[in-house]
Amino acid sequence: MLFAGGMAVATSVPAVAITTSHTDTSATSQTAAIVGDPQSLEVAADAAVSTITPGTYVVESAPPPPPPPAPIAVAELEAAPVFNGPVVAWPVLYPDRISSPFGPRTAPCAGCSTDHDGVDFNSGDGTPVMAVAAGTVISSTDAGGGYGVMIEIEHQVDGSTVTSLYAHMSYGSRLVEVGDTVSAGEQIGSIGSTGQSTGAHLHLEMYGTDGVRFDGYDWLAARVG
Known part of the structure; x- marks a missing residue:
């Protein structure tokens, strides 16, 4: 009977007691496996805490631009060189196209001279004359006789007075x-074939105060830059 009673006590322990003990042991074992040394943050009691107080910040503006350069004195402007264009220019667009040079020649037409007083530029009908x-301007007419439509201009070049004559324009x-004043290279007319002419070209004559004609091509070639 005593043996039977002991068995009864042994087998009458609540199942939850066994389960709880096993669970606690397992949990303790798992906790010990995954929990390491704890980390800690120590803050001193007197540590200052930074705070932003509204209205205490300052906004700095961008630096001012540099002052403008000082104006140039009028005297300096007056002394500065001024570019007024070329002193001398070719009278046509293609000055190398010459149909009759200056000097002795075979007369190209009845009444044409055998001693050519000018240079004939054959740059094309209607192209500019400069x-x-x-x-x-000392002469400008549509009725220049053998010259046809012609213009004469008086110049001061290299300290000398020279005159240029443009003939046979359209x-x-x-x-x-x-009375008009012109600048070097300014258009004054267009190439044509008026007066005593065998075709469209510019007849250019040049002479000094003595009226003696000289080779305008050579004179221009020596001065045009």
Whole structure:
């Protein structure tokens, strides 16, 4: 009977007691496996805490731009060199196209001279005719006789007075009148075939105060840059 009673006590322990003991042991074992040394943060009691107080910040503006450069004195401007364009210019667009040079030649037409007083530039009908240098117009007409439509301009070049004569220009092409001033390279008319002419070209004559004609091509070639 005593044996039977002991068995009864042994077998009557609640199942939950066994389960709890096993669970606690397992949990303790797992906890010991995954929990290491704890980390800690120590803050001193007197540590200052940074705070931002509204209205205490300062906004700095961008630095001012540098002052403008000082104005140039009028005297300096007056002393500065001024570029006024070329002193001397070719009278046509293609000065190398010459149909008749200056000097002795075979007369190209009845009544044409055998001693050519000018240079004939064959740059094309209707192409511009330009003043060879700055000057004043002393003659401008559509009725220049054998010259046809012609213009004469007086210049001061290299300290000397020279005159250029442009002949055989087309009717209605003259852009200047007597008394007008022109600059070097300024258009004064257009190539044509008026007066005593065998075809469209510019007849250019040049002479000094003595009226003696000289080779305008050589004179220009020595001065045009």
